[in-house]
Amino acid sequence: MFKQNPFSSLLRPLPVALVFSAFLQLPAQAFEPLVVPPSEHPILRDIQKSASAENLRNDVTTLVSFGTRHTLSETESDTHGIGAARRWIKHEFEKISEQCGGCLEVIEQKRTFSGETRIPNPTEVVNIIAIQKGTTDPNRHIIMSGDIDSRVTDPLDFTSVSPGANDNASGVAGVIEAARMLSKYQFNGTLVYAALSGEEQGLFGGKIMAEQALEDNWRVEAVVNNDMIGNIAGINGVINNTTARVFSEGVRVTETAQEARLRRFTGGEVDSPSRNLARYIDVIADRYIPNLDIMMVYRLDRFARGGHHRPFNLVGFPAVRIMETNEHYDRQHQDLRSENNREYGDVISGVDFDFNAKLTSLNAVTMASLAWAPAPPAGVEIKGAVQPSTTLSWLKPQGKQAENLAGYRIYWRLTTEPQWTHSQYVGNVERFTLDNIVIDNYFFGVASVSKDGFESPVVFPGPAGSFGGYQ
Template identity: 40%
Template sequence: MKRALVIGLLACLIGPATAQVIIDKDVEIEQMVKQVDPDSLKTYIKTLVAFGTRNTLSTQTDNRRGIGAARKWVLSKFTEFARQSNGRLSAFIDTTTLQPDGKRVDSVLLLGNVIATLKGADTADKRIFIISGHLDNMRSNVMDRKGDAPGANDDGSGCAAVLECARIMSKHTFPASIIFVTVSGEEQGLLGANYMAKKSKALNLNIEAVLNNDIMGSNNSSETNIINNTQVRVFSEGLPFYELDKNAKNIRQLGLENDGISRQLARYVKETGERYVDNLQVVMVYRNDRFLRGGDHTPYVENGFAAVRITEMNENYTRQHQDVRLENGIQFGDLPEHIDFEYLRKNTALNLCNLANLSKAPAMPEAVKVDIKKLGNTTNLTWLAPKTGKVKGYYILMRETTSAFWQKKFFTKELQIVLPYSKDNYFFAVQSVGESGNESLAVVPGVSR
């Protein structure tokens, strides 16, 4: 009798605990995240460093040294991964010829971006998601094309993340397409990203998100000597650069100064990343990039695409844009021994889970509106089903006007919801939710009269 009573009490205690679901994870994505390998990342970076220099102006004819050899090696890795993709992954070097600009290009330059496309399985789904890192690097003098420049962190780390995501994700199928790219010319003025962003706009490609990775593998800052491998920064634009003059009145009337598409992407990266990657806090920084500096996501932002920059929490400027040397007891130079490969693993996994969740999700809901036909303290939201993807339902996101993040989430299978919360006091958005729980990017409602 006593034994039966004890078992019954244990069942009461254990039952509710096991029934609770704190975080709902997609099993496939969870398994992909576990496959991110620090040793693979280390191998990629050591190989990139071994090319001596990857300066954009360096040799393109030497098979062992310079930007040309580095591009061919990255292409060979993408081609290797393509063999495990059942024909879905294809890769090439996209080139363009640039003339001297009197700034950081002093001779005719064949610029090349190494691009691998994992084609989406749904032919009706035209969405594209991009992960990017820059292949080129520099010494103290950006025009020095001959001296050694390891570039382990800037931006060997970003390129390693791109390669590792391609290695793992090429084995899987997604409805939408994913582009893995290592661009050239970043240090010469964002040349490769400018070329790709402008070309994408001209082709009217449906690029929904760009994750740009630049300097994301070191945990030790200069000056303060802070060591931190549990936080990573995500920089995002608040107000849209693209056609801001046309949209300014609507933004002001609706109070959407903090709800541009890149800022919404940053919120998504934080929520999804912290869901799948343990011991990593995603710190949103309310700037398009670091103070008075720029990166390869900016050309996409300037052409109307949602794009963010992912960067380590504390940069070390003795290891960035520096000739390798020992000076006053300090080791200068961007060397591979300064990389924290466990930290880089987490930051790579951050990219992977976001790319996978976005590309598995249905498209965003269409025509999201808030009804303002009559005043009141309820909020009536309506929308249409997305153009592609199987939908389980929709999340309605809500936050106070002073909150940086979405605070509440409501689920419905309908195309309308009436909430007992005032549109005066809260912001709202709507996401499509797929059958496996994958969420689209959030759509802020327009006005329905």
């Protein structure tokens, strides 16, 4: 005889009215789908297209026309020497500011150096800076820089003709053109266009600016230094206008012994903020810059050489160098001359202005994306040792800094991968657990996402990857 299940009454369907009543009592957010902000931004394509090769040619031609821009050269003439070059750059920034209704604050940064290996006598080193203030997070600064000065074979020769067309009129022209391109828009963060001096004599302009930024309590999210962004023909015989290099340091030079010990056991050797800024630039190139592939070089700079991003790294700021892939050493730091059927000297004929425009657009699109995005997450931490899942947490900004924040995206990748390969948008929360993603097997990070879908760089957990906190 069939016996009735004593629990059968519990298995019977509930009355429809009762189910509907229970449904209505659940919180509304339980049924709200997670709205993921858009990841494609047509406005960045508009910015990319606005870089003008003609403007760059005109600006490089003007910079070359000053004869020499050596740090120790003439400062009184209006037509010759670094003084004339500085005043012309300042005038260009001021013209751009007039066209955007005074949107740029144009300033000089000055300091006198002497007794240095390449500055033996007292010499005033002067930077020309244009600042485009952000609307909701003005103390967050994104800096694009280039070097004004030039040199020939002897670093102390300040009288010989030193055109410096590619090294580094191409970079300074790129900074000026980026100011023209981006001054048409308003951004959440502050953009800074920096023409630095004294690079060839010992990176003195960068030292002045980095130390001033510390004194002024700037939150520097990114420094993108441009040094030689116009040459496509290498001394190795390669002609290439479709790649560029981004150099970035792996471990912060300011790391403490305690932070180094933590990094040894948790990772972060390849996830400094500079390194994740380089990854960000790589993604921008893939998405928005036609026919440009980024070679990320895991080194501070070229082998045993230096650039103007280094002074910013020295004080702990995220900073990278963008430059051409194939250098031509006959066109760098050379007296103008012909020897054995070879031409030496950094002249205009060695600059490809379409390539110069391409790398300028890379800078402009990167800066716009960073400045429209929220600040990188602060206080990122990670837990999951001896557990089947991984939990990340972070601090959320308050006040105006949070106005354009939609939420956060978590990233992860195998430890041998150069670029982030997996991600999940998790909404406007302060903590999230990735179920069944084992902490031991991956590197992890978190990015902030704006309501329009602009993302910050990815932040690796702990001090090794920190971009700094909120203010």
